[in-house]
Amino acid sequence: MAEHDVIDLLMAQHGQIRDLFDEVEQAPPEKAGEAFGRLTRLLSVHETAEEEVVHPYARHKLDNGQGVVGDRLAEEHQAKRLLLDLHKAGVDHPEFWERLAELRTAVTAHARSEERYEFARLRESTSVAERRAMAAAVRAAEALAPTRPHPGTESLAMNVLVGTPLAIAERARDLIRKGLGRS
Ligand SMILES: [Fe+2]
Numbered sequence: 001m002a003e004h005d006v007i008d009l010l011m012a013q014h015g016q017i018r019d020l021f022d023e024v025e026q027a028p029p030e031k032a033g034e035a036f037g038r039l040t041r042l043l044s045v046h047e048t049a050e051e052e053v054v055h056p057y058a059r060h061k062l063d064n065g066q067g068v069v070g071d072r073l074a075e076e077h078q079a080k081r082l083l084l085d086l087h088k089a090g091v092d093h094p095e096f097w098e099r100l101a102e103l104r105t106a107v108t109a110h111a112r113s114e115e116r117y118e119f120a121r122l123r124e125s126t127s128v129a130e131r132r133a134m135a136a137a138v139r140a141a142e143a144l145a146p147t148r149p150h151p152g153t154e155s156l157a158m159n160v161l162v163g164t165p166l167a168i169a170e171r172a173r174d175l176i177r178k179g180l181g182r183s
């Protein structure tokens with residue numbers, strides 16, 4: 001199944017994020033807040049899982065991983081600041097729609113850069129089993145992730161938790177092996 005591969009899973013979420021932006025923009029005024037709440041939750045858990053699982057792995061696996069991932073983290077930090085400001089302002093704020101457009105531009109450019117410069121190369125340099133383990137780890141991270149943006153946690157994920165995502169991926173891989181009856 002497509003969502004057993006971490007790259008397919010994350011790219012499907014990029015599509016869901018794009019659809020949720022459409023939903024917020026097209027919602028009647030009384031539904032906009034609820035749709036924006038769903039967008040906030042998905043963006044928050046998606047970026048957290050990338051920061052905890054995918055970026056550390058990419059940094060370790062890719063040539064110039066440090067540079068590629070550093071650029072992505074800077075983009076995520078900027079997007080999270082915009083998201084947090086919007087979340088605090090709320091849909092009734094006079095500048096909400098203008099700032100939402102700014103957030104959408106930033107998030108879209110960030111997703112495109114991830115797909116081009118990080119995910120495509122990660123797919124080339126990982127096995128099917130690694131990508132399955134990472135998909136399981138992403139799901140686990142998303143289940144535990146904060147549902148509101150926390151700008152500033154990017155460097156924490158990079159510097160403090162850098163060993164952890166690999167351990168999570170290892171555990172996920174063990175679980176998958178057991179699940180397949182191969183252990
Ligand atoms: Fe991201």
Ligand SMILES: [Fe+2]
Pocket residue numbers: 010014046050111114
């Ligand atoms: Fe992403």
